[in-house]
Amino acid sequence: MEFKNTLEFAKSLDAIDQLGVYRDEFIFPKVNGKEVIYFTGNSLGLQPKRTQGFIDEVMKDWAELAVEGHFYAKKPWWDYHEQLAEPLAKVVGALPEEVSVMNTLTVNLHLLMVSFYRPTTKRFKIICEEKAFPSDQYMFQSQVRFHGLDPKDTIIEVKKREGEHYWRTEDVIQKINEVGDELALVLIGGVNYYNGQVMDMKAITKAGKAVGAMVGWDLAHAVGNVKLNLHDWEVDFASWCSYKYMNSGPGNASGIFVNRKYLGKTDIPRFEGWWGTKKETRFLMKPEFEPMENADAWQISNAPVLSIAPYLASLTLFEEVGMDALIEKRNKIVSYLEFILHEIDKEVDSSFEIITPKDRGCQLSVFLHGHGKSLFNYLMENGVITDWREPNVIRLAPAPFYCSYEDMYRFGQILKAGVLAN
Numbered sequence: 001m002e003f004k005n006t007l008e009f010a011k012s013l014d015a016i017d018q019l020g021v022y023r024d025e026f027i028f029p030k031v032n033g034k035e036v037i038y039f040t041g042n043s044l045g046l047q048p049k050r051t052q053g054f055i056d057e058v059m060k061d062w063a064e065l066a067v068e069g070h071f072y073a074k075k076p077w078w079d080y081h082e083q084l085a086e087p088l089a090k091v092v093g094a095l096p097e098e099v100s101v102m103n104t105l106t107v108n109l110h111l112l113m114v115s116f117y118r119p120t121t122k123r124f125k126i127i128c129e130e131k132a133f134p135s136d137q138y139m140f141q142s143q144v145r146f147h148g149l150d151p152k153d154t155i156i157e158v159k160k161r162e163g164e165h166y167w168r169t170e171d172v173i174q175k176i177n178e179v180g181d182e183l184a185l186v187l188i189g190g191v192n193y194y195n196g197q198v199m200d201m202k203a204i205t206k207a208g209k210a211v212g213a214m215v216g217w218d219l220a221h222a223v224g225n226v227k228l229n230l231h232d233w234e235v236d237f238a239s240w241c242s243y244k245y246m247n248s249g250p251g252n253a254s255g256i257f258v259n260r261k262y263l264g265k266t267d268i269p270r271f272e273g274w275w276g277t278k279k280e281t282r283f284l285m286k287p288e289f290e291p292m293e294n295a296d297a298w299q300i301s302n303a304p305v306l307s308i309a310p311y312l313a314s315l316t317l318f319e320e321v322g323m324d325a326l327i328e329k330r331n332k333i334v335s336y337l338e339f340i341l342h343e344i345d346k347e348v349d350s351s352f353e354i355i356t357p358k359d360r361g362c363q364l365s366v367f368l369h370g371h372g373k374s375l376f377n378y379l380m381e382n383g384v385i386t387d388w389r390e391p392n393v394i395r396l397a398p399a400p401f402y403c404s405y406e407d408m409y410r411f412g413q414i415l416k417a418g419v420l421a422n
């Protein structure tokens with residue numbers, strides 16, 4: 001499609017946008033009395049208007065029923081989390097029994113590493129991407145030390161090539177083959193938080209499985225953003241947070257995926273608690289743990305209903321729209337944003353460099369050559385909410401659920417004024 005950098009053209013794209021009506025499902029913060037242009041849905045998604053109702057329902061049941069709410073609430077609390085498995089399974093391409101919601105992301109990855117990182121004398125190494133998200137790095141290091149190993153000999157980082165801003169799939173696969181039968185685990189971010197790259201999860205999973213390693217994915221920036229087929233790709237496990245593209249509120253409950261082949265087992269290493277034991281006999285308070293037949297076996301504590309309720313609210317939106325429609329709009333709006341960036345760059349010769357490769361989801365990471373934090377501050381003061389990553393990168397993620405083409409056009413105008421003013 002031929003794009004144009006005009007308000008009229010942007011509005012014409014909005015007029016035919018089938019997801020356009022969903023903008024009104026979300027609450028936009030205001031700067032100087034005007035709704036912001038929100039580019040940080042990759043960090044904290046906007047609040048859906050319907051979320052309040054889901055929370056109010058729990059609060060009301062708590063007030064009126066107190067402990068009886070566990071069984072007699074409108075949506076009983078003792079198995080509240082079970083409602084999320086089916087819609088969430090569609091978002092990540094899994095079977096409903098392979099998905100569960102609990103805890104938070106890094107906690108879940110730790111718990112999943114308990115099950116799926118089982119180093120032996122021969123096979124103990126972990127492959128991840130260089131400069132993985134800090135929480136993931138701390139997790140790897142502490143897990144490795146927990147097993148009495150030295151992170152230096154154990155954690156292998158796949159590097160980008162000199163002068164390049166992205167990882168090459170062939171380099172990841174080559175590293176996997178090189179480490180071979182010493183490789184215990186591959187655990188990488190499915191979409192990189194810094195450059196927005198979508199990893200070839202299918203090919204990398206296949207390569208990891210072929211050398212006999214476990215393969216897991218941190219899907220923080222992937223869930224609700226890119227097409228996932230965890231089951232068909234034969235991924236062993238994965239986890240994600242719900243507050244980025246899934247719009248479920250700060251620090252809220254995380255999701256896990258455990259491949260069907262590990263379900264219903266009593267002999268798998270796992271940290272266990274009463275919410276993972278069979279529902280039917282849970283309240284008999286028996287001494288033996290009988291795992292749920294699904295990924296809920298990894299649940300430990302009783303469900304944090306107040307933090308799951310917003311996730312359920314958000315999933316109703318994903319149910320209505322579906323990932324395919326979101327991805328279709330995502331591709332178009334990100335392309336339009338890319339076009340706008342190039343146009344502004346031509347108009348004011350600002351030397352932006354988009355460091356996100358072609359394999360991308362919703363995010364464009366832009367290196368602002370020759371511009372400092374003053375330009376970033378200008379954007380923020382003028383109602384463009386974006387974020388800054390050292391040394392000189394802003395990340396722009398126009399979430400397709402609520403961003404409009406007009407936002408992209410207006411952003412371009414503010415950016416241009418900012419370049420001229422700085």
Ligand SMILES: *Cc1c(COP(=O)(O)O)cnc(C)c1O
Pocket residue numbers: 104105106107133135136189193218220221241
């Ligand atoms: C956002 C993000 C996290 C956050 O972890 P929490 O445990 O939810 O604080 C972890 N890993 C990656 C790759 C992320 O992008």
